[in-house]
Amino acid sequence: MGAAARAEVSIVPEVLPADLASIYRKLRLIRRTEEEIARVYPSDQIKSPVHLSIGQESVPVGVCDVLRPDDVISTTYRGHAAYLAKGGDLNAMIAELYGKETGCARGRGGSMHLIDMKQYILGGSAVVGTTIPVAVGYALALQREGQGRVVAAFFGDGATEEGVFHESLNFAALHRLPVLFVCENNFYAIHEPLEKRWSSRQLCERVRTYGIPAWQVADGNVLEIRRLAGEAIGPLRTGAGGPAFLECQVYRWREHVGPQEDYESGYRERSELEPWQERDQVRLLGDQLGAAERAGIDAEIESVLAAAFQFAETSKFPAAPDLFQNVYAE
Amino acid sequence: MGAAARAEVSIVPEVLPADLASIYRKLRLIRRTEEEIARVYPSDQIKSPVHLSIGQESVPVGVCDVLRPDDVISTTYRGHAAYLAKGGDLNAMIAELYGKETGCARGRGGSMHLIDMKQYILGGSAVVGTTIPVAVGYALALQREGQGRVVAAFFGDGATEEGVFHESLNFAALHRLPVLFVCENNFYAIHEPLEKRWSSRQLCERVRTYGIPAWQVADGNVLEIRRLAGEAIGPLRTGAGGPAFLECQVYRWREHVGPQEDYESGYRERSELEPWQERDQVRLLGDQLGAAERAGIDAEIESVLAAAFQFAETSKFPAAPDLFQNVYAE
């Protein structure tokens, strides 16, 4: 299995060994962070509804790997993965889940509203689709700035049903804004499958009718996502290339919200999960590394994770009198 | 010219002479009604902003000609033409423009909100795009009813930029609802041309990605519109055919709102108008009729028109104490 997988992912030539290690580290960090969140969750220390990305890590990791530090991303309430993939502060993220003053939104956001403006991670939103036009607006500012920076906007398959997605595509294409739209298509919105929501699967075809190049990755392959993201973003940096679109099919391994699996609840079968587990990108990338290197990365991740949860636990809650801070900006 | 035009329009075989006369009558009625509105307008008796369809008559006339009386249409603030094409009461329409109690909305709507539920004409709306999902909802009810009735939803090119248009397409296609979407593409939203609003012209292509068959008529030809509408609607009546889409390119001869022309205002040239005047459907259809028949129709129209304006003028305004009627339905 290891050999077959290695053959499968190593076909992309421009991936250097150092890239592989760093991609693996990000994938693994996200996976382990969310597993820890799931483990801790029953203790009620995390006072926020959590939407885990376990199984979907490869999308933001693949995309963010070709972004510059001063590029921008927008995320959703299922934003842990993108936040970490773009380099968001781990301590501040866990502290935010705990509702602490040291959280990335100082305990005022919660899990669904992660933000790290130092890493150019725009805040997540709990209302589906709302961050898409905001990302486009940020891209408008970047186009005016003219420094070749781009925005990658992450959102789910459900978000494409909201009218604002179409309005955003049209406007971004009309003004040729430097934004890469990334649809994380996990086939479900909560428990509702695509069949009950989409009249057809021709999402990429539809996006192309706006004059936007569109690609689909059907297997969650992180290196393929990375390659296409790189291809898509190249022209955007010139100021002349318009937006681009990537549909990445992936699978959400856990329940929609909360720490557990939900294959017994009736809306989907575990058999759907299995092919995705077979091509688990975290494991497959790890398999490409030497055992020692991998173990080193794994150990380092465990230690930053432990430190992050420790940080969150020991941080203070915002105090009641601070309720009125930041209602208005001064 | 008459001959050429005759050749051009007579290629559609299934149009009988009687059809031609009735189509001409509707086209002419709409044209003359709006010319009268424009003529009367400076007298300030019409107390409502009027959005004239002069030059665009062929779209609703072509479509409505294949509708049954119990089929339904939805319109916009530019709704005079569709209202009349579907058989809306002329007296009640003019009275509505005059703000009279005998108006089709009892003076509570105005020109932008024409309605005639006896003829299954849903009320127009002054907020662009809003009537589209309402039409789809009506189609849902018709599908449940199962009597083969359909809805034709008219809207402008600008409405397709609103997210709700896409949401409506997706839902209608998903449930295979009996609705014919008809885009009256007159290339402008107020004074803004398509180039400033659409990233591409691939509207029909886009609609097809929802699994909706789509046709374009580029010259406003009423018989072609009629033919395609008939083709599109056929399957809808079976209960199995999903929605269909028609993009009809036409040209608005007058200003966006108000009675006049506006070729001096700088946003468009009269030269744009000329080809459309050359293929003026009112005249071309008239040319196909015998002179006597045509004169008879024209005279009859003048008399119903005169009666309608007379009716409107002599009707009463709703009285102040009636302000509170119909806030809530009992």
Added chain:
Amino acid sequence: MSTPNSPRLLHYVDALREAVSQEMERDARVFVFGLDVDDHRGIQGSTLGLQEEFGAKRVFTTPLSEDAMTGVAIGAAMAGLRPIHVHIRMDFLMLAMNQLINIAAKAHYMYGGAVKVPLVVRSMIGKSWGQGAQHSQGLYGMFMHVPGLKVVAPSNAYDAKGCMIAAIRDDNPVIFVEHRLLYPTEAYVPEELFAVPSGRARRCAKGNDITLVGISNMVLECLRAHELVAEAGVQAEVIDPIWLAPLDIDTIIESVNRTGRLLVADNAWTNCGASAEILARVSESPKTLRGVQMARLGFAATTCPPSPLLEQEYYPNPARIAAQIHQMVRPGETGWTPDAARAALAYQLQFRGPF
């Protein structure tokens, strides 16, 4: 004040479902749709089983398209059906405002009475567990602002059923406001169909010292506060308006004229909210005796924070309501607060509506 005819206790969530089910049984025009109404969670249970009972043509989920789905509901209603459109959070209604405000509220009037829009829009206010900024809003004040809409916010299972039935039978668009924390509460609810029609507030507790008006979940908080101040010998009258539009102000004024004091506790921001309207109506009414003392409590004028201490501070609670009551009734004895232990215990009090 209605008296239950039945000794049956029912949860709020089940009362909602029962009302819808019985009305669907009675009237084939009624249908239920909205995101996730057909999944195994069934909108926290409130739509559970309906699809099995009535089939997928009458109970179905939708794409994530709140704007168009609202238009669809309106169109179906104009065609004679009676849709119930369900949203799991009230916050999402912001996507439906154009259709609700510009079409649903106005259609009957603007089209000269030619159409009706018998539509029920259900939505839930979230609270606690870090629901945060966008899953916690009580935005019904916006709907109360607009003529043509009715707004109802039942606070107990009895009203949940009766108001739902009234809403479904109403020929106007009704914004039906639910509160997540009310779902597990119980009340005596008749099995038969009954309506709690608009225009009648209910006195839930008697008292002559102050009139307390609670809205939605705040009715329960007010009843708890009523208990807390009773310890200090203060008798608070508690009124539940039930329907917010149209609003039965007379019942409130009658009480205020007796108590001389009015405190409104709302499940929403106070600014231009239901509490503002109630104070304004009482203030301007010629029926109101002069010199009434008034106050409001509602969400703090901030965005809702998920962090626990902040969140506690954000919401009115029985202790804070009680303290406010005491301050108004006994202005001399400053700084009274209920015993902390008792205030905490207040949450264990069971209140079984109809009150």
Added chain:
Amino acid sequence: MSTPNSPRLLHYVDALREAVSQEMERDARVFVFGLDVDDHRGIQGSTLGLQEEFGAKRVFTTPLSEDAMTGVAIGAAMAGLRPIHVHIRMDFLMLAMNQLINIAAKAHYMYGGAVKVPLVVRSMIGKSWGQGAQHSQGLYGMFMHVPGLKVVAPSNAYDAKGCMIAAIRDDNPVIFVEHRLLYPTEAYVPEELFAVPSGRARRCAKGNDITLVGISNMVLECLRAHELVAEAGVQAEVIDPIWLAPLDIDTIIESVNRTGRLLVADNAWTNCGASAEILARVSESPKTLRGVQMARLGFAATTCPPSPLLEQEYYPNPARIAAQIHQMVRPGETGWTPDAARAALAYQLQFRGPF
């Protein structure tokens, strides 16, 4: 009360345009966009010439996509630009509610202060000539309801300029409410840049018999009513809150304590509107003396009809305001109304702000 430093008369519409132009000149981050801002009508003249002056990158039209365009404005604002998003009618803001309420109002708070949204949302309230149901609404009460938004409704050219400048410089989203009928009105407006910041109401006319609060265009109607009742020897004080959120209630309370009477005339429905909030604040304030008489006038609680007699009945007007004042001040003399001829003439009075 501000005094003009300049003898220059300017129309409201030109004051708006001048403010924007001068701010764009001063601050390269400011840009203007929205449907039709660049056409030959230029939003009734208020954006005319701006594209020529500042180019198509800083002044541009958009597709008909209010929801996304609002998000675009927010995103651009988060990136450090200072957008002015223009809507020709306030009614269309219903399409932008999700972004305005769920993102713009909350971003600064919900993201722990990490971002700011310096955004101005301009929109116009329409009136007359059959604008009807969907082109006439004054929906600012909805925005006043939500913490994080500021709301301003200048009633004259001086404030139009000063408030626009303040709004552009504000680091928060500001809902900037204009009224179509104010566009041709004139006031003395300084040529230089100046700000009319939030939090300060203005007394426009002095009087000791009643406090009249007018909002937006209703300030003019109140001034006309002030003249009409002066005939009957009644001195009405007229206050313009200018900014509705935050609201300067102290100025109103100070006046009310002097007059003992409060009448608010609003450009909107009263239910849960600005007028409700003003009455509620006055009623609940411990600073308010007891026994104040209060009333509200606003749009009739109906949808706006285009038919002329109905439309007249729908809006408050100087005669109706004057009659209400008289009834409150001289309750003994029932049925007083101003002379019809004089009431008609009231419209020819020129009021030149700043008042």
